Amino acid sequence: MRPDFSVLFLTTLIGAGQGLFLALFTVQLYALAALLPAPDGHAFYAHGSLLALALLVGGLVASFFHLGRPERAWRSAAKWRTSWLSREVIVLPALMGVVLLYGGAHLLGWKPTLLILPSGLVLDATVGLGVVGTLLAFALFLCTAMIYACLPFLREWASPLTVVNYTLLGGASGFTLAAAFAAWAAPEVTHFLAGWALVLTLLGLVSRSASLIRNARLKPKSTIQTAIGIKHPNIVQKAVGFLGGSFNTREFCHGKPAGTLRSVKWVFLAAAFVVPLALLAAAGSSGPVLALAFAVQYLGLLAERWFFFAQANHPQNLYYQAVA
Amino acid sequence: MTQLALVIDLNVCVGCHACVTSCKEWNTSGSAGPLADMHPYGKDPTGAFFNRVQTFEVGEYPNTQTVHFPKSCLHCEDPPCVPVCPTGASYKRKSDGIVLVDYDKCIGCKYCSWACPYGAREVDPERRVMTKCTLCVDRIYDETKPESERKPACVMACPTSARLFGDIHDPDSIVSQAIRDNAGYALMPEWGTHPANHYLPRRRTPMHIHEDELTRSDNPLKVDGLLPKPAKSEPSLDDVMSW
Numbered sequence: 223m224r225p226d227f228s229v230l231f232l233t234t235l236i237g238a239g240q241g242l243f244l245a246l247f248t249v250q251l252y253a254l255a256a257l258l259p260a261p262d263g264h265a266f267y268a269h270g271s272l273l274a275l276a277l278l279v280g281g282l283v284a285s286f287f288h289l290g291r292p293e294r295a296w297r298s299a300a301k302w303r304t305s306w307l308s309r310e311v312i313v314l315p316a317l318m319g320v321v322l323l324y325g326g327a328h329l330l331g332w333k334p335t336l337l338i339l340p341s342g343l344v345l346d347a348t349v350g351l352g353v354v355g356t357l358l359a360f361a362l363f364l365c366t367a368m369i370y371a372c373l374p375f376l377r378e379w380a381s382p383l384t385v386v387n388y389t390l391l392g393g394a395s396g397f398t399l400a401a402a403f404a405a406w407a408a409p410e411v412t413h414f415l416a417g418w419a420l421v422l423t424l425l426g427l428v429s430r431s432a433s434l435i436r437n438a439r440l441k442p443k444s445t446i447q448t449a450i451g452i453k454h455p456n457i458v459q460k461a462v463g464f465l466g467g468s469f470n471t472r473e474f475c476h477g478k479p480a481g482t483l484r485s486v487k488w489v490f491l492a493a494a495f496v497v498p499l500a501l502l503a504a505a506g507s508s509g510p511v512l513a514l515a516f517a518v519q520y521l522g523l524l525a526e527r528w529f530f531f532a533q534a535n536h537p538q539n540l541y542y543q544a545v546a
Numbered sequence: 547m548t549q550l551a552l553v554i555d556l557n558v559c560v561g562c563h564a565c566v567t568s569c570k571e572w573n574t575s576g577s578a579g580p581l582a583d584m585h586p587y588g589k590d591p592t593g594a595f596f597n598r599v600q601t602f603e604v605g606e607y608p609n610t611q612t613v614h615f616p617k618s619c620l621h622c623e624d625p626p627c628v629p630v631c632p633t634g635a636s637y638k639r640k641s642d643g644i645v646l647v648d649y650d651k652c653i654g655c656k657y658c659s660w661a662c663p664y665g666a667r668e669v670d671p672e673r674r675v676m677t678k679c680t681l682c683v684d685r686i687y688d689e690t691k692p693e694s695e696r697k698p699a700c701v702m703a704c705p706t707s708a709r710l711f712g713d714i715h716d717p718d719s720i721v722s723q724a725i726r727d728n729a730g731y732a733l734m735p736e737w738g739t740h741p742a743n744h745y746l747p748r749r750r751t752p753m754h755i756h757e758d759e760l761t762r763s764d765n766p767l768k769v770d771g772l773l774p775k776p777a778k779s780e781p782s783l784d785d786v787m788s789w
């Protein structure tokens with residue numbers, strides 16, 4: 223498939239935004255349980271939510287560049303019963319709304335009590351919003367990944383690993399960003415967040431490697447024989463039916479030599495996982511190093527997403543083997 | 547239930563592209579607006595087509611066959627392209643099984659084209675919406691046309707009658723009979739899309755030459771072969787028969 227930059231930015235930006243929000247709320251839960259010192263509501267939660275919201279909005283804006291008719295984009299919420307794309311279109315603004323409320327509640331110190339646990343722990347409105355936001359963030363990972371994983375004949379994508387990867391990679395980049403952000407806004411939780419970022423990046427490396435291994439072993443189900451229904455081992459396409467290009471010759475291939483694909487694979491394995499792991503381990507609570515770790519990881523994830531698309535081989539390409 | 551479909555006879559198709567041009571001609575002149583046709587005389591012409599004819603060579607020289615292979619939307623009975631559409635612009639009609647795109651609802655997200663394993667959908671680069679074969683839905687029900695012309699433009703245009711049109715759920719239709727009698731098959735059955743369009747395979751046309759076709763029993767040469775040789779002036783059987 224042709225990697226479209228609007229989709230690369232969409233999926234990586236909202237992934238980092240979701241991860242950052244999850245990181246903020248994780249800190250709040252730990253602080254609530256008195257496992258962490260409570261960071262400053264303004265500086266950490268409110269500004270952190272603003273940063274997460276900016277990433278989500280950035281992703282949404284990027285997605286419009288993918289559409290032929292962006293002015294009709296509102297229509298895409300219609301078929302949520304059958305279409306994962308439609309579900310994503312609903313869950314993304316819902317999450318944006320909750321992140322906005324969550325940040326706003328922390329900013330204004332609006333914390334009416336919702337529930338007092340038997341242990342005497344007070345759960346206020348920000349906890350309620352955090353729980354809803356967490357559910358939405360995970361739902362959004364599921365929707366985004368299922369857009370790709372639900373297409374059975376794109377076999378590189380049609381696997382539960384796709385969902386696991388989107389979740390772990392979004393989480394990893396979000397926690398790395400949260401650690402870098404905390405170095406300025408709440409130094410007392412930087413270590414905690416950097417530790418989680420390390421774990422998530424490591425898990426991401428494992429699951430992404432698993433899907434690389436899986437995809438390397440895939441055998442195509444569709445062949446030129448099933449595509450035109452002729453049983454003969456030697457079939458060669460002589461003409462695709464036209465001389466210039468068409469949608470079918472542009473949309474479904476990345477148009478780069480196989481060597482590029484291989485180098486991008488090593489680049490993203492290094493930039494999205496190995497380098498950030500080293501930086502996270504070495505950073506301590508140094509803000510600039512953590513920021514560098516996030517920058518490298520984000521660029522690495524862009525490369526990872528490019529590879530994700532480029533590697534998927536659409537069966538329609540069987541009909542376009544000979545570009546006349 | 548009706549399921550309209552095309553049946554394409556690969557044994558007869560000569561790869562002339564008449565269906566491609568007549569399809570473009572009909573569908574670019576319709577009420578849905580023109581189909582893109584960009585830089586037609588330039589260096590890199592491009593545009594949207596609903597139907598393409600491709601050519602494959604099967605076998606190894608000298609035992610090869612050239613197969614011309616027309617390809618358009620197969621109007622799958624279980625179309626994977628429809629449920630993925632977020633807007634409902636892509637839909638399958640209950641009444642006749644045609645899969646259509648509502649050009650006024652489509653946002654051009656291209657997701658349905660990813661979900662079609664056959665590459666049957668093309669974005670119109672000028673209108674920026676998804677387009678595909680409509681089975682000439684604006685023609686086959688047109689009552690101002692004589693009954694015999696209420697068929698898709700490609701079917702009307704095919705000079706060798708390689709394209710048949712009808713309801714594959716009606717066992718007596720010409721398409722159902724053709725599929726039954728000539729081993730019609732569907733493309734990529736492995737994905738469970740149940741394409742409505744079927745293809746008829748290449749068929750061998752065997753030639754049996756019998757002994758008596760090589761040597762006529764009344765062959766004058768054979769008569770001539772008699773010994774002792776008859777004289778030239780003597781009548782042969784041919785002279786008796788050729789009055």
Ligand code: SF4
Nearest residue numbers: 619620622625627662
């Ligand atoms: S051939 Fe493709 S576009 Fe046509 S109905 Fe089947 S899946 Fe949809």
Ligand code: SF4
Nearest residue numbers: 631652653655656658
């Ligand atoms: S391109 Fe149009 S028809 Fe296709 S899935 Fe998107 S909105 Fe639906």
